Each structure stands twice: as C-alpha cells, then as structure tokens.
Amino acid sequence: DKGHFRHFMLKEIYEQAEIAALWVGKHLAKARIDSKYLQSDSLISLSLDDEVFEGIERIQILACGTSRHASLIGAYLLEQFAGIPTSVFYASEFRYAPPPLLSNTLTIAVTQSGETADTLAALQMEQKRLEARADPLCNSCQLGITNRPDSSLTRQVSHLLYISAGIEIGVAATKTFLGQLLTFYGLTLAFAERRNSCSKSELRALVTELQELPYYLRKLIKEHDELCANLAENFDDVRGVVFLGRGINYPIALEGALKLKEISYIQAEGYPAGEMKHGPIALLDPEVPVVSIAVPGRVFSKVISNCQEAKARDAKVIGITPIGPETKLFDMLLPIPEVSEWLSPLLTVIPMQLLSYHIACHRGLDVDQPRNLAKSVTVE
Numbered sequence: 001d002k003g004h005f006r007h008f009m010l011k012e013i014y015e016q017a018e019i020a021a022l023w024v025g026k027h028l029a030k031a032r033i034d035s036k037y038l039q040s041d042s043l044i045s046l047s048l049d050d051e052v053f054e055g056i057e058r059i060q061i062l063a064c065g066t067s068r069h070a071s072l073i074g075a076y077l078l079e080q081f082a083g084i085p086t087s088v089f090y091a092s093e094f095r096y097a098p099p100p101l102l103s104n105t106l107t108i109a110v111t112q113s114g115e116t117a118d119t120l121a122a123l124q125m126e127q128k129r130l131e132a133r134a135d136p137l138c139n140s141c142q143l144g145i146t147n148r149p150d151s152s153l154t155r156q157v158s159h160l161l162y163i164s165a166g167i168e169i170g171v172a173a174t175k176t177f178l179g180q181l182l183t184f185y186g187l188t189l190a191f192a193e194r195r196n197s198c199s200k201s202e203l204r205a206l207v208t209e210l211q212e213l214p215y216y217l218r219k220l221i222k223e224h225d226e227l228c229a230n231l232a233e234n235f236d237d238v239r240g241v242v243f244l245g246r247g248i249n250y251p252i253a254l255e256g257a258l259k260l261k262e263i264s265y266i267q268a269e270g271y272p273a274g275e276m277k278h279g280p281i282a283l284l285d286p287e288v289p290v291v292s293i294a295v296p297g298r299v300f301s302k303v304i305s306n307c308q309e310a311k312a313r314d315a316k317v318i319g320i321t322p323i324g325p326e327t328k329l330f331d332m333l334l335p336i337p338e339v340s341e342w343l344s345p346l347l348t349v350i351p352m353q354l355l356s357y358h359i360a361c362h363r364g365l366d367v368d369q370p371r372n373l374a375k376s377v378t379v380e
C-alpha cells in the first residue's frame with residue numbers, strides 16, 4: 001500500500017527516518033553518553049557471535065549494485081575507524097578472479113534481497129575454496145547482511161545481520177541502502193570498541209550523532225522533497241550528469257549516478273572529485289551539470305577547488321553542502337546540516353535519491369518499475 005504517496009520509491013525514501021529511529025533504539029539504546037558512562041558499558045549492541053570478531057585481520061566484502069556502494073562506505077569506516085584492512089569486490093568479478101586465500105579473513109556478503117545470483121555464487125565459491133584447504137585457515141568466517149530473513153543467503157551463512165528496513169517494493173534501492181549503511185556503522189563500532197582502535201571520545205561522538213540521525217532525516221527528507229521537485233526541470237535538456245564526491249562521500253556520488261541512470265535513463269557517472277582532471281573534465285560543458293558533495297572535513301577545500309574547475313568549464317554545479325561562505329560558488333544548492341564527515345553519507349544520500357526520483361517523475365517515467373530492471377537479479 002503506497003498510502004498517500006505517489007510511488008513506492010517516495011514512500012520508501014520517507015520511511016528512512018523511522019528506520020533510523022528503530023535502529024538507534026535497538027542498537028544504541030544502552031549507550032550512555034553522559035558523564036555516567038562506565039568503561040565497561042558497550043556503546044553498541046549487535047547480536048553477533050564473538051567468532052565474527054576474534055582474530056580477524058582483514059575483511060573482504062562481496063556485493064553488487066547499490067549494496068556494493070554501501071559496502072564501499074562500510075570499508076571506509078572499517079579501515080579508518082576500526083583499523084581493519086577491508087576490500088570490496090564486485091561479486092561478479094570475484095567469482096572468476098578471487099584474490100589468494102589468506103587466513104583470519106572475515107568475508108561479508110551484502111545483498112538486500114538475499115537472492116542475487118552473483119553474490120550467492122561468489123560466497124559459495126569462497127566457502128568451497130576454504131573447505132578444499134587441507135589445513136583449514138583459522139578464523140575465516142562468513143557473515144551475511146540482508147533485509148530478508150527468508151532468503152537464500154540466510155541459509156548459506158552461519159552469521160547474519162538483518163537490516164530490518166521492511167520489504168522494499170520500488171526497484172531502485174533506497175531504504176535498504178540506508179539500512180545497510182547503519183549496519184556497517186554498527187559493525188564498525190563493535191570492531192572499534194573491541195580493538196580500542198580509536199578513543200572512547202571519538203566513538204562516543206559518533207554514537208551521539210547517530211542518535212540524532214532520525215531527527216536530521218525527518219527534516220531533510222521533507223525539505224529536499226520540495227527542493228528537488230523544483231530543481232527537476234533544470235535537467236530537461238542535459239546530455240549527462242557528473243556526480244562528484246571524495247573520501248567517505250565518494251560512494252554516494254556513485255550511488256547518485258546509479259539512481260539517476262536507473263530511473264531517469266540519463267547518462268550519469270560518479271567520480272572521486274580529484275580524479276576529474278584525469279579525463280572526465282573533458283565531458284563538462286553547459287549541458288552536462290555537476291552534482292557535487294562538499295562536506296566539511298579532511299577533503300572539503302579540495303572538493304571546493306574541484307567545483308571551481310568545473311565552473312571554469314561552464315558546467316552548472318549543484319552543491320550538496322552545508323550553508324557557509326563557499327555556498328555562493330554553486331549555481332543550485334541542496335543544503336544539508338553540518339554534521340561530522342563520518343555521519344555525512346547518511347544525509348548526503350537523501351538529495352541523491354530525491355533528485356533522481358523527481359527528475360524521473362518530471363519525465364513521466366515509471367519510477368517503481370524502470371525498464372530492463374528487476375528487483376532481484378537471480379541469474380548470472
């Protein structure tokens with residue numbers, strides 16, 4: 001039931017605030033951020049066996065499409081926060097060119113449907129490779145992250161995290177992406193806490209911000225729904241759109257481009273902003289706008305100068321950025337609240353989803369059932 005929404009996709013975008021509130025209530029409820037915080041209290045509760053954490057020296061993640069983009073952010077968090085070397089693979093590539101087997105590796109398969117053929121086959125192949133070893137590699141365990149407790153993935157792995165986003169009907173993944181991101185935040189906090197890879201105060205700062213996320217999302221989704229509806233007509237005559245991000249927001253640029261391609265059929269590419277001068281800058285002109293994520297943090301000034309380079313090529317630049325002195329650089333603005341860089345992908349994805357939604361609606365397209373796509377890709 002779509003309720004009062006025009007499409008399932010829009011309903012599912014709006015549901016994200018509630019999904020975040022449920023997640024915070026379930027996993028961070030015990031976190032006491034005040035002065036009464038005790039050393040022994042855990043900031044995050046996840047129902048996962050110790051086996052998943054103990055002795056793990058590296059992580060490899062297998063996924064496709066939007067799930068892979070969530071995994072790239074997961075890898076960023078796991079490396080930068082928890083200090084664990086993490087690689088993300090296209091499941092379809094991993095199947096035919098897996099890296100050499102190493103001990104003490106956690107393999108994570110991420111699939112919202114739990115049915116994606118390539119992801120299941122890549123995981124199965126990894127399980128077979130491990131079984132075939134005469135000396136079983138210690139601590140090599142597998143974890144599944146899915147939205148579907150009834151799925152094939154659930155039967156294939158011994159450790160699972162459910163993202164509890166509720167069934168997603170729109171073909172374009174939105175709320176399950178947010179659910180996957182939250183799961184990675186939880187996993188990162190759990191690893192970081194066990195390993196003391198960063199200070200308690202850093203962890204607490206992230207937890208405090210996560211607790212505020214539902215409030216930010218509620219406000220942002222409503223505001224950007226209107227803003228993006230108004231912006232959509234600016235994309236009538238574009239030849240393509242370039243999405244730029246850096247650091248933890250680079251995968252959000254990839255996701256913005258994927259969403260736009262999927263439902264509006266506009267050619268779109270996502271790049272790490274610093275890579276633009278190595279080729280993609282040749283694409284830019286007044287008919288190829290740039291959507292740029294510029295979040296204060298370690299690469300903010302770099303992204304701003306990348307946007308200036310784009311403007312110098314007469315491209316229109318749309319900024320997903322907090323309001324500040326740099327705002328005047330942008331031709332159009334999708335403002336976001338100023339939160340830490342760490343939390344920012346959970347907010348910057350919202351304008352990406354709503355922009356592609358409204359552009360597709362403006363073009364009169366069937367956003368819930370885009371051409372050539374299926375909700376579960378159960379063939380290779």
Ligand code: F6R
Nearest residue numbers: 065066067111112113116172173
């Ligand atoms: C994008 C989209 C696809 C899926 C991909 C993987 O909106 O829906 O790119 O993300 O097919 O699907 P799951 O997560 O079910 O493995």
